[in-house]
Amino acid sequence: MKREHSHRETSSVKVDSSSMTANKEEAGGFDELLVVLGYKVRSSDMADVAHKLEQLEMVLDDGISHLSDDTVHYNPSDLSGWVDSLLFDLNPTCDQVKPDQDSEYELSAIPGSAAYPPGKRTRTGSDSPTTTTTTRSMVVLDSQETGVRLVHALLACAEAVQQNNLKLADVLVKHVGLLASSQAGAMRKVATYFAEGLARRIYRIYPHDDVGLSSFSDTLQIHFYESCPYLKFAHFTANQAILESFATAEKVHVIDLGLNQGLQWPALIQALALRPGGPPDFRLTGIGSSLTGQSIQEVGWKLGQLANAVGVNFEFKSIVLNSLSDLKPEMLEIRTGSESIAVNSVFELHRLLAHPGSIDNILFTIKSIKPDIITVVEQEADHNGSVFLDRFTESLHYYSSLFDSLEGPPSQDRVMSELYLGRQILNLVACEGEDRVERHETLVQWRNRFSMGGFKPVNIGSYAYKQASMLLALYAGADGYKVEEHEGCLLLGWQTRPLIATSAWRLNRVG
């Protein structure tokens, strides 16, 4: 029997009867065996990619290790794109890269990184919507092995609630309370919140609508910002993408879909101030909800003070809305043609999933103002499924990881952070319909939504990755935080569990 030869385009001749995946091509034409290994290569491109790898090997002897320190890499899963960009970096005069609509879009360096060629950061190759199996990533920590009984009790109670067996649920929730009290640390706190959520659901004592306590939740968010790196990571990675997008633009406009205390913007203002060639005129539009109208102005004013101090021309506008869905393009007063626009959303979009049509409204509004970049940070979790028990189980594992990452010496920041997260848990577990706003979805789900909505990914690369890792080392202390790259997006997780994801988008101008 002859073994398969290299010139075949398909992945294999022999069908492996005992393997888990048949050697058929996927709908998108990607080699299925490589897909499970993390690489998306179309079978029809395989020979071409091989040829380019050979070309790169020829150059290997010339000592290309300098490449790793200067070059910024993007989306390693797109092997074809990665290899193309390496070839381009080695031979910039060669017309390697296919020009696309980004060719007028010369991105210049942010401090420290090399200039990169047009078309490198956006790939239309792997935009097809991905379907994935349901993933539940469980991390068991040493301390948690004894908490297994507690987890089982919680799940049993949630199941009883799901089956509307409220008598049983009542008994079980009390049992959970007992078990929880004998636990320590993160497990106890998480269990207590989830038990409270279940109890509220059983007795129909729903948590108050969040709007009335906006200023309190702002305060909580500040403590959350201080006590752990999640928000810092979110702001940092989004800012990196925004900076790269703004490049050398003279006038820039950032639209923050949830200004809160404006914690993200001092760093961006300072980075703009330090930009080679001088800062642009910086305009910030901050959006907030009705009851924080007063404090949005204050936030804007403070940021203005900072901007003045570092020599950046600053303009601020606030928009107060009941819901982001009410945002209309004309409210933003876009100065078409003269400003580079970034739309930024940190943990805001998932709330819109509680109201049918809302997410479509905001995406439509965003599209109509033609931003240069949209940065999105969301919780990396599937907390919006239709089955209560599934949502409960997923979120139990999610918040267990999150709370575990907060463990350490007691502090006010930490206590307030736990309360901040606890309110999310209560909303997730006890509320339904339009009140349930903590409708987290995964990066894969958001990617699908954006792709369908007419956007295409802007890859976040190795420079931002490295900076984020360094930031974590500085602020986080604990070794458990991990940054991962996933097809152009960055995720921050605790141990092996990704918890938040940053992605960036722009309009798909084709068609």
Add this chain to the structure above:
Amino acid sequence: MAGGNEVNLNECKRIVPLNTWVLISNFKLAYTLLRRPDGSFNRDLAEFLDRKVPANSFPVDGVFSFDHVHTSTNLLTRIYLPAPLDPSRHGAVDLTEPLSTTDVVPVLVFFHGGSFTHSSANSAIYDTFCRRLVSICGVVVVSVDYRRSPEHRYPCAYDDGWNALKWVKSRIWLQSGKHSQVYVYLAGDSSGGNIAHNVAVRAASEGVKVLGNILLHPMFGGLERTQSEKRLDGKYFVTVQDRDWYWRAYLPEGEDRDHPACNPFGPRGQSLEGVNFPKSLVVVAGLDLVQDWQLAYVDGLKKSGHHVNLLYLKQATIGFYFLPNNDHFHCLMDELTKFVHSIDEDSQTKSSPILLTPLQHDEV
């Protein structure tokens, strides 16, 4: 230069399927970018480039996984198990019951490769391989992370491996059989194979029972340049120069390749005669330039009186087991299955040393 290399590349491309060639060449290229001539390593870029996958407690193709992190070391261990027959138990992890109270379930403690420097238990290539081990060979796999070089040199990896073995041995939920034991095999590819050997030596000296070692083109070496190194240098993805780099990164500073970690049966090696060392399955890829060292290892084990099965895959390159699109993969799985299931709990029979080569399909 160009002419010679072109011949080599074409030869290599003929031997392996195209997608395998692309995969391993991609690693070769990436790894070259990461190794710096001064011996340092671009760890940030390595982590950026490494394709990682999460564990999944929902079964996929009959296998589910979950992670364990040792809070004292932050080292990951990923456990792979066959899916429970009862679908209502999917997605949950039970840590209170043994694997079985009647049957013996072999637990493979797997040390991933990467020349002591690259990869992790949650790297996609290793996650996929471990899943296949579970579904094809009928074992439970515990995939173990260890501290990597150059940041952490010898003996860190061995210490971490030893701690992992002790941890595995003490898990109730990994026990099986009538006598409630954890039935452990140590396994690893490349540097992982080297670690498996060293952990087995330690286990033997400390009276911890290991049923067998499975070494998949294990990473060994020595000062001398062997025939296979000279003959195959640069021809099938690997160069002597890169092997040297990794040894310099792993061995204590100032040490040479005759250090016993690199050359266990060399001039500075310790004898294993009389040691209660487990039986071994050593898999050698016929196109791996390290093979002479691996064969010397097999020889060393035999001369010390230990049982060793050698599986010599003549036309295999390194990494042949990452994709199930070739005969070598299936041959490996068959031999591995036989190896771990050949022990009977009561009669303690061992297999006798045999040299196994698959049918020479390409010679037909």
